[in-house]
Amino acid sequence: MNFASDNVAGASGPVLEALVNANEGPSPAYGADPLTAEVERRLGDIFEREVSVFLVTTGTAANALAISAAVPPWGLCLCHEESHAIDDECGAPEFFTHGAKLIGLPGTGGKLEASRVESYLAGLSEAPKQMPPRALSISQVTEAGRVYSLEEIAALSEVGRRHRLAVHMDGARFANALVALGTTPAEMTWKRGIDILSFGATKNGCLMAEAIIVFDGALAETLAYRRKRAGQTVSKGRLLAAQFLGYLAKDHWFDNARHANAMAARLAEGLGRIPGVRFAWPCEANEVFPIIPRAVDGALRAAGFVYHPWISRSLSPGEQIGPDEALIRLVASFATREEDVDRFLSIASGSPQSAAKKPSTA
Structure with a gap:
């Protein structure tokens, strides 16, 4: 009996059924298939606006590529000191940003506080001797199982806006947080200032399916190339998209x-x-x-x-x-x-x- 992680569970029945159904016959490769287009349209409906969607196979890829779209090699990304991005990605964000630095800040229950982030940013020099901050990453749910309230997300995003930082949400357990708050995907993300989201599905029933969802169009400009260079542009992309179709259908x-x-x-x-x-x-x-x-x-x-x-x-x-x-x-x-x-x-x-x-x- 295993309570080690939600990763130890297999894929759910509707996801596997959708995958089997999508396997029949030929289909255009590398994400040019109609199923991928349908997933992109469906996610736009779910988030109540036009979004850019990049499907990938792992949460590590989603986080690392999302952060790399916002942070140049000479920049900083702020996150909690125990966040998955800084503690569990084996340096992938630093690798895909080509040398950018992740700064871990403390906070009870894995949560960042807006005042602590503001204080840290206020103490940085603007001289070229110091790497400039370019992004803030928060985990929803946190590594300690805490859920940021909508007000807390908005307060952190406001600090980000004042300091011209892109705000990234690591949503490995995105659905669990939505259910806990009783809110909508739009309210928990772009309506509270989130610019780019790692939308997790693997922990909640998919075989291997994650998505980078971009609300700030400027951050989407390079992601198609970054995803390809990372080996995450899947040739049989319909089988990645099919998992999302089974996952999202009928509020599964x-x-x-x-x-x-x-x-x-x-x-x-x-x-x-x-x-x-x-x-x-x-x-x-x-x-x-x-x-x-x-x-x-x-x-x-x-x-x-x-x-x-x-x-x-x-x-x-x-x-x-x-x-x-x-x-x-x-x-x-x-x-x-x-x-x-x-x-x-x-x-x-x-x-x-x-x-x-x-x-x-x-």
């Missing part, structure tokens, strides 16, 4: 995200009733970050549950992890089952009945 992407968020909430509610368990950050989307006794951690791992220990750099001031405690991350997906959640909670609460039988890992 929202249904998947609602289920994942509900399973995470079920985990959090149950863990909150167990003595000795508290939370590093609130559960706001599909991730839970409990601080648990090491004895509970041992029992869960012995029972076959899989999850990751987590870093504690963005804990609230004064919060600490004790020597007999462990901070862990639990991630729910569209495929998470209620019975898996309930068994996890049963083991964690020390139920003799649940501990008597080790769960299957099949």
Whole structure:
């Protein structure tokens, strides 16, 4: 039973069905097919405006290429110090910007605060000896499972505008954030000042499908070339587009995200009733970050549950992890089952009945 990531789940049924249907017969290559055109039109409808869309296969490609469109080799991109872009992309943004620098700023729960970003920017010199800031990147959902409110996004974007920065959103868990806020894609992005978005779908039901969605036309000018040079212009592009068609049809992407968020909430509610368990950050989307006794951690791992220990750099001031405690991350997906959640909670609460039988890992 695996709560390590929403990446461990396979693709959903509607996505696979759309992929199989698109496989029949010949079709123009390299994104010149009608399915890709339909995805671009559909995303324009979803975001309530004309957008430029560049389909890619990975979140790393989406983030790195999006940032490279906004930041020259001599520029800076500001992000949270624990963001995926700076911590988990193996230097891909720096590689595709040909030497630009990512600056990580601190913030509780993986969130950047507008005042902290403003303070950092105000302290920079305009002399050529120092790299100039050119972009601000925020993660929605953050690496600590927090969701930026619409007001927080608008405040950060306003700082970006004042300092002439492009504002990028890493939306690897975009749908989970939308469901959590009960808002629309337009309201959470360009209407709040976002210029370019990494629109994630792989974590929420696709096989391998991400999109760079550009709201500022100037940032789209070079992306077709950047994508090609990055090896991300897929020859059988219809099979990439087909995943999005299955994903977006009949609000399937929202249904998947609602289920994942509900399973995470079920985990959090149950863990909150167990003595000795508290939370590093609130559960706001599909991730839970409990601080648990090491004895509970041992029992869960012995029972076959899989999850990751987590870093504690963005804990609230004064919060600490004790020597007999462990901070862990639990991630729910569209495929998470209620019975898996309930068994996890049963083991964690020390139920003799649940501990008597080790769960299957099949």
